[in-house]
Amino acid sequence: MLFSDTYKTIESTADGIFRDKGSKFIAIAYPIITESEVKPIIANLKLEHSKARHFCYAYRLTPDRSMFRINDDGEPSGTAGKPILNCILSADLTNILIVVVRYFGGTLLGVPGLINAYKTASNEAIKAATIIDKTVNDIYEVHFEYLQMNDVVKLIKEENLLVLEQHFDINCNLKIEVRKSYLNQVITKFDKIEKVKLTYLTTI
Structure with a gap:
């Protein structure tokens, strides 16, 4: 494969929202370059959304798109971080962090419901973002x-x-x-x- 010297990322912060059975999922997409940017972003979100139950996220870094991490933050394994990451992979984006802030509505959504919620909220944030090509x-x-x-x-x-x-x-x-x-x-x-x-x- 020839080395490609361009990659796709987002220009600036964008967000999306999804609601299901009283639960609210707020997805915020951030352009980032290094892993060290993640913790302060999560810390600020926790201050801003002090009543939220979960702060699940996924990010992908480097122009060759080789580095990624996911975090379910207490949700059942595979129901949050992975669907968020899959949205990033589907859009072929890198140098991006998506955090989904969940306010619990009192009704359990089950595994398929959670996967759908985290995926839909993340896709809404990507749709709202301006995608740019960078060298x-x-x-x-x-x-x-x-x-x-x-x-x-x-x-x-x-x-x-x-x-x-x-x-x-x-x-x-x-x-x-x-x-x-x-x-x-x-x-x-x-x-x-x-x-x-x-x-x-x-x-x-």
Whole structure:
């Protein structure tokens, strides 16, 4: 399989709602990049929905869509996190977290009822979201001496590279984002400038 350097995610937070027998299922979809974003989001939701019974979720991360987690948060195994994740997989999305907040309505829904509720609420949130295509980009740090500044800046402009951070002194540092499919040509050009060192940081 050829490496694809694009992936689908959501542009911003979106939500959906599903009701069944008095229970209310509020699904909120979040664009995220790292696992460390999940806990604070759940903590905030627990403050906002202090009377809710369950906070079930699933997320999928990385441009190659290889990392995912599910959490049933006290619901019967396989009735919450898995249906949420299946909605993410069906829509072929990554770098996304969907949390479904459940308010219990007093009537048990049974396993099929729960699966349907978590699935429907999650699909509503995905439907409400704006789905966007993003390119797979590598983040690099560029280290160079002040004298190389013009050459480095010229190359960044030529290649339309996004500068995330910059620090100019006798020794200069730039943090740049490079689309993966252009990486070889960009690195080759940097190699031609004397005393420039590139350090790979991460892929987003």
